[in-house]
Amino acid sequence: MAFGPSGCEGEVMNLIREQIQPYADRIFTDALGSLIAVWRGTGDFREAPEGEIVPKKLLLAAHMDEVGFMINDIDENGYLYITPLGLKDAGMLAARSVSIGTERGTIPGIIGTKPVHVSPGGAKMDSLYVDIGAVSREDAESMAHIGDFGTYRSDFICFGSRGLLKGKALDDRAGCAILCDILRELWEKNERYPYDICFAFTCRNEIGMDSTRTAAYLTEPDYAILVEAGVAADVDGIAENKQGAKLGSGAVISYTDGSTVYDPAFTNHLIATAKMNRVVYQPLAGHDDPGNAKMVMNTRAGIRCASVAVPVRYIHSAGSVMQESDYDAVKSLLRAQLRRMHI
Amino acid sequence: MTYESLLKALTGVMTISGNENNALTVVKELVGTYFDEITADNAHNILLTRRCGREFAPKIMLDAHLDEIGMIVTGVTEDGLLSVSGVGGLDKQLLPGADMWICGREKRIYGVVAAHPADLLRLSDEEKKPTYENLRIETGYTKEELTELGIGVGTFVGYNSKITSLANRRMAGKGMDDKSCCAGLLFAVCETDREKLAADITVVLSAREEIGGNGANCAAHAIKPHIAIVTDVNFAATPGMEKKYSGKMGKGPMVSLSAVTDRRLTEKILHIAKEAEISVTTVVEATNTGTNANALVFCEAGIPAAVVSIPLANMHAYNETLSLDDGESFVKLIQAIITDPDLCTDFIVTPYEGGLRG
Numbered sequence: 001m002a003f004g005p006s007g008c009e010g011e012v013m014n015l016i017r018e019q020i021q022p023y024a025d026r027i028f029t030d031a032l033g034s035l036i037a038v039w040r041g042t043g044d045f046r047e048a049p050e051g052e053i054v055p056k057k058l059l060l061a062a063h064m065d066e067v068g069f070m071i072n073d074i075d076e077n078g079y080l081y082i083t084p085l086g087l088k089d090a091g092m093l094a095a096r097s098v099s100i101g102t103e104r105g106t107i108p109g110i111i112g113t114k115p116v117h118v119s120p121g122g123a124k125m126d127s128l129y130v131d132i133g134a135v136s137r138e139d140a141e142s143m144a145h146i147g148d149f150g151t152y153r154s155d156f157i158c159f160g161s162r163g164l165l166k167g168k169a170l171d172d173r174a175g176c177a178i179l180c181d182i183l184r185e186l187w188e189k190n191e192r193y194p195y196d197i198c199f200a201f202t203c204r205n206e207i208g209m210d211s212t213r214t215a216a217y218l219t220e221p222d223y224a225i226l227v228e229a230g231v232a233a234d235v236d237g238i239a240e241n242k243q244g245a246k247l248g249s250g251a252v253i254s255y256t257d258g259s260t261v262y263d264p265a266f267t268n269h270l271i272a273t274a275k276m277n278r279v280v281y282q283p284l285a286g287h288d289d290p291g292n293a294k295m296v297m298n299t300r301a302g303i304r305c306a307s308v309a310v311p312v313r314y315i316h317s318a319g320s321v322m323q324e325s326d327y328d329a330v331k332s333l334l335r336a337q338l339r340r341m342h343i
Numbered sequence: 344m345t346y347e348s349l350l351k352a353l354t355g356v357m358t359i360s361g362n363e364n365n366a367l368t369v370v371k372e373l374v375g376t377y378f379d380e381i382t383a384d385n386a387h388n389i390l391l392t393r394r395c396g397r398e399f400a401p402k403i404m405l406d407a408h409l410d411e412i413g414m415i416v417t418g419v420t421e422d423g424l425l426s427v428s429g430v431g432g433l434d435k436q437l438l439p440g441a442d443m444w445i446c447g448r449e450k451r452i453y454g455v456v457a458a459h460p461a462d463l464l465r466l467s468d469e470e471k472k473p474t475y476e477n478l479r480i481e482t483g484y485t486k487e488e489l490t491e492l493g494i495g496v497g498t499f500v501g502y503n504s505k506i507t508s509l510a511n512r513r514m515a516g517k518g519m520d521d522k523s524c525c526a527g528l529l530f531a532v533c534e535t536d537r538e539k540l541a542a543d544i545t546v547v548l549s550a551r552e553e554i555g556g557n558g559a560n561c562a563a564h565a566i567k568p569h570i571a572i573v574t575d576v577n578f579a580a581t582p583g584m585e586k587k588y589s590g591k592m593g594k595g596p597m598v599s600l601s602a603v604t605d606r607r608l609t610e611k612i613l614h615i616a617k618e619a620e621i622s623v624t625t626v627v628e629a630t631n632t633g634t635n636a637n638a639l640v641f642c643e644a645g646i647p648a649a650v651v652s653i654p655l656a657n658m659h660a661y662n663e664t665l666s667l668d669d670g671e672s673f674v675k676l677i678q679a680i681i682t683d684p685d686l687c688t689d690f691i692v693t694p695y696e697g698g699l700r701g
C-alpha cells in the first residue's frame with residue numbers, strides 16, 4: 001500500500017527500515033537510496049567441503065519502487081499532465097484513482113479520460129492528465145508541483161478460495177516482504193552461516209536504473225540472488241507460448257531475463273535445492289522483464305547471479321494478483337538455499 | 344440528510360440496467376416519509392409522488408435514470424475466470440486491472456479484470472486490444488465454487504470503486520451517471536414545503552436508460568404529466584473535449600438547447616435560474632439530447648420537456664467526477680422550478696370542457 005514510484009521510494013524504505021531495524025547487525029543507505037541490512041556470518045569456513053567454493057558474502061536483493069508517473073505540466077484549468085515511469089500502456093492509468101506525493105503528503109487524484117461516447121479506447125499516454133480538483137493553475141500549484149511523483153491508489157484485497165491477493169506494486173513489494181521475513185526468521189533462531197548476508201532494498205528498477213548495481217558494488221558479494229516478481233499470464237485468452245509463469249505453481253527460478261543469462265550453475269543449484277527440500281518451483285526461460293541482473297553480474301570482478309521470483313499476474317497494473325502459497329514457496333526456497341551455499 | 348450523503352447512499356447500491364429495484368429499499372428508507380406514494384412499476388421504474396394538496400393541480404414529472412452501466416457474465420472457465428459482455432457503453436480500454444463486484448445470487452464477490460503487461464509479454468496489437476472476446480475477470484474461485492455462490496452465465500458484474508474526495512468539493516466514484524441527478528431530484532423535492540409546490544410532483548427514477556430501453560416512457564404513460572424535466576449528466580469541459588459541447592465543472596447545471604425539447608419551457612427555466620441567481624450554462628444538442636427526453640416528448644399525445652444536466656467528467660468510467668457545488672446548484676434550480684407558480688400555465692391543455700386532463 002505504501003507510496004513508492006521509481007525515484008521516490010522514501011516511504012517504502014522507512015516502512016522496511018522500521019520492520020527490520022531490530023534484526024539487522026548493521027543497516028545503512030547508499031548514495032542512490034538503497035537500504036542495505038547486514039546479517040553477519042561466523043567467518044568460520046572450516047566446515048566447507050574440500051574443494052568447494054563457499055561465498056564470503058551473499059546478496060539478496062529486491063526493489064522497492066513501483067511503476068507510476070511524474071507531473072510534467074500544469075494547465076490553466078488546474079489539470080496536471082504526466083510522464084509515465086515504467087508504464088507503456090495508457091489504458092493501465094486512464095480513469096484510475098491515483099495518489100500524488102507532494103511536500104505535504106500524498107493527495108488523491110483521478111486520471112482523466114475522454115468519455116467513451118466521444119473517444120472509445122482513445123486514451124494515449126501523452127494526453128493523460130490528473131484531476132486533483134484544482135480550478136486554476138494557481139490553485140493546482142498550491143497543492144502539487146511539476147516533478148511530483150504519483151502512482152495508483154489500490155486497496156490490498158484477499159479474495160477467492162485459494163489465497164489470492166490483489167494490490168498495486170506487488171512487483172516487487174512481494175520480494176521486499178520476503179526479504180524482511182527471512183531476516184526476521186534468522187534473528188529469531190539466531191541462524192548464522194559462515195558467510196555474511198546482505199539484504200538490499202533497491203530503487204528505480206522500473207525505469208531501468210536499478211540501484212542493485214551500486215548496492216552490489218558497495219557490499220562486494222560473490223553471489224547474489226534477485227528476488228523478483230515474475231510475469232504470470234497463465235490466463236485464458238493469452239497464447240500458451242506467451243503465458244510465462246503460472247500462478248500457484250511455486251517459486252519461479254529463471255534461467256534468463258530480458259537482459260542476460262543467469263549463472264547456470266547457480267540456477268541449477270537452486271533447482272536442486274528446491275527438489276531436495278520439496279519446495280514447489282517452476283523453471284522459466286525467456287520471459288521478457290528486462291531485469292537488473294546484467295548490471296549486477298558485471299559489477300566489480302563479477303558476481304554469480306540467480307533469480308527467484310513470485311509469480312504475479314497483471315504486473316504493472318493497479319490490480320496485480322499473486323497467490324499466498326507461491327510467496328511461501330519462494331521464502332522456503334531461499335531459506336533452504338541459505339543452508340547449502342556450497343556450490 | 345445532505346445532497347452528498349444521499350448521493351453516496353445511492354451510488355453504493357448496484358443498479359445495473361434491469362436491476363434498478365435493488366435501490367427500492369434504500370430509497371424508501373432515505374426519503375420514504377417525504378412522499379405520498381412510492382411505487383415500483385413493471386418496467387422497474389421507481390415512482391415517488393409528493394402532492395401539493397390542491398385539487399386539479401397540474402402534474403410535473405421529474406426524471407433521472409437510476410440504472411448504471413455494467414457487464415453480464417457470458418461464460419465461466421474451469422479455473423473460475425469469467426468472460427463478459429457490456430450492459431451499456433463501457434470503454435473497454437479502461438477495464439484491465441479494475442476492481443469489480445460480481446453480483447451472485449448468494450452474495451457479492453470481488454473480482455479483478457485481467458490486465459496483461461503487453462510490453463513484457465510481447466503481445467501483438469490485436470492481442471492487447473481489450474474486447475469482450477478477450478477480457479477476463481479473475482474471481483479466485485473454481486467454476487464449481489462459483490456455481491454454489493450462484494454465479495454463472497447471466498450474472499451481473501458492476502464497477503467496484505470507492506468514492507474519492509478531491510479538492511474544491513469535487514467527488515469521484517461509480518454511477519454518478521445518473522445518481523447525481525437522482526439524488527438531486529429527491530433532495531430538492533424533500534426539502535421543499537408541500538404548500539410551495541406549483542404542482543403535484545412525481546420523481547421518476549427511471550430504468551434501463553443506459554441500454555436505450557427508456558423506462559421513462561412507461562412511467563410517463565402512467566403519470567400523464569403536463570410537463571417533464573429530464574435530468575441527466577452531461578460532458579464536463581475537460582482537456583480534449585470541445586468547449587461548445589461541454590460544460591465547465593463548478594459553473595452550475597447545464598440547460599440543453601435542442602430541437603427535441605420544448606423551447607418555451609427551456610427559456611422559462613433559464614429565466615427562473617436568472618431570477619433566483621443560480622449560475623447555469625447552456626449547451627446545444629441540436630437533434631439529440633442523449634437522454635430520456637428524446638423519446639419522452641413523443642409519449643402519449645406529446646409531453647413538453649426540458650433537459651437539465653450536471654456536468655460530469657470521465658463519464659462511464661469507474662471514477663466519474665463531478666463538483667458537489669454543481670450538484671447543490673442543481674438542487675436549488677430544481678427547487679426554484681417546482682415552486683414557480685407560473686411554470687405550468689402555458690402547458691395546460693384542456694381537451695374537454697370542465698376539467699383538466701388526468
